[in-house]
Amino acid sequence: MTPAVAASQIQERFGIAASVTGAELGVVVPTERWQEFGEFAKRTLGCTYFNWLTAVDWKEQGLEVLARVEDLGAPLVVTMRTRLQPGATRCATLTTVFRGAGWMERECYDMFGVVFDGHPDLRRILLGDDWEGYPLRKDYAVDTPHAPYR
Numbered sequence: 309m310t311p312a313v314a315a316s317q318i319q320e321r322f323g324i325a326a327s328v329t330g331a332e333l334g335v336v337v338p339t340e341r342w343q344e345f346g347e348f349a350k351r352t353l354g355c356t357y358f359n360w361l362t363a364v365d366w367k368e369q370g371l372e373v374l375a376r377v378e379d380l381g382a383p384l385v386v387t388m389r390t391r392l393q394p395g396a397t398r399c400a401t402l403t404t405v406f407r408g409a410g411w412m413e414r415e416c417y418d419m420f421g422v423v424f425d426g427h428p429d430l431r432r433i434l435l436g437d438d439w440e441g442y443p444l445r446k447d448y449a450v451d452t453p454h455a456p457y458r
Contacts, residue, residue, distance in 0.1 A: 331383035358406035
């Protein structure tokens with residue numbers, strides 16, 4: 309599927325515009341349709357390869373969750389992003405669609421505090437269970453004393 313055809317299908321199904329740059333699509337998905345869009349990208353667009361997931365803390369504007377999925381058989385890459393409301397930390401999980409999302413969602417939870425609703429095993433993956441705070445958030449005090457990392 310070409311990126312232009314994929315963009316028109318996204319517009320038709322979700323009513324949102326996708327920016328097209330070569331073989332890459334950038335889509336800002338409403339948070340309440342995050343999981344639905346992931347399913348659409350996999351089943352309809354053919355993006356079966358889950359590449360990565362992370363978050364960005366935009367401070368006053370809130371957290372943004374990003375994921376990249378690809379169709380390895382065709383030159384199609386979709387970067388999905390959703391902006392959480394300021395102060396919100398909840399987003400639907402993509403593990404029901406892409407099994408590979410599990411570890412990356414755990415890392416995102418550990419570093420940013422994003423709670424992925426429906427995740428089968430959401431717990432810290434890098435830091436100890438007694439660690440307080442989320443180190444990649446802008447409100448994290450970097451001068452807080454912590455026990456040395458093992």
